[in-house]
Amino acid sequence: MADPLTQIVGLLQPGAPFFKCVTGSGPWQVRRTQSPNPYYVAVLKGSLRYLGRRGDEVVVRGGDFILIPSAEDFVMVSEAPSTPRDMVVEPVVLPGGGYRVGSVDGPIDMRALVGYCIFQSEDATLLSSLLPEVVVVRGEYRLAMLMQLLGEEAMSSKPGREVVLQHLLEVLLIEALRSSAELGAMPGLLRGLSDDRLAVAIRGIHASPGRDWTVAQLAREAALSRSGFHERFHSAVGMTPMEYLTAWRLAIAKNLLRKGDISVGEVARHVGYRSTSAFSVAFTRDVGISPTRFAREGMSSVAPTSAEHFEGAIA
The missing domain is CATH 1.10.10.60 (Homeodomain-like)
Structure with missing residues (x-):
């Protein structure tokens, strides 16, 4: 019998992601208003909060993974109390690579792998609308392994990198969706x-x-x-x-x-x-x-x- 989820993700044709390591210190806020590309955050240390455009809020802690299939407008906020004055316009690029939000000199209280990918299918809006608005996965070892492989491949320059990234990303999306434990009452x-x-x-x-x-x-x-x-x-x-x-x-x-x-x-x-x-x-x-x-x-x-x-x- 056909697997609908695999078929839909296959038709979306996920492309190679943009990938970076982000650390946070103290209060900070980051708003995303880019084109509707799937955006994901894997929290390695500490925690942060997701604020959706409809007022929904999700706390994402160390070991958790959050996927926003259509990342049109949302805010990520530090666990430390913050205000709009703490909004990050441009993150600080660190000398050794990676990005910092919040205090540049303060102790690191959040570390995450952050990225987004591009659905290459021209029918992506039609197909991705079948997916939930937000997917949160907590404590999934398999997903953590996939994220590590994705990060290592994204930073490498080995032959066949783009092909490997595409297939890893497709598996990651399927794993995140089928592992989701917080779908709630959202239809889809x-x-x-x-x-x-x-x-x-x-x-x-x-x-x-x-x-x-x-x-x-x-x-x-x-x-x-x-x-x-x-x-x-x-x-x-x-x-x-x-x-x-x-x-x-x-x-x-x-x-x-x-x-x-x-x-x-x-x-x-x-x-x-x-x-x-x-x-x-x-x-x-x-x-x-x-x-x-x-x-x-x-x-x-x-x-x-x-x-x-x-x-x-x-x-």
């Missing part, structure tokens, strides 16, 4: 997969995206009534079963068209459309351009409405 793919009944239906969709699925068929896969399955799926994942099916088919179709290995008609049949014309109409409605033009030009002219199907997954 992971919450759906944590429900044994819904997981069967989701894996069925990913294993056979071209099957002529109906809500009733998916409900039977999950051993639930049609209405019960529909309500449970929408509550957990943040969208209806048919919205999820359509959005996943669209993501697969875009990936296949971008590769250009098969014809539009073959893509249509692969993702469950009985005719090329029906697929073309549906694709054009959701994406804003025809599949033929998309295959030729890529996503440079794609309308932003294509990501709207996934909005509920990150509420």
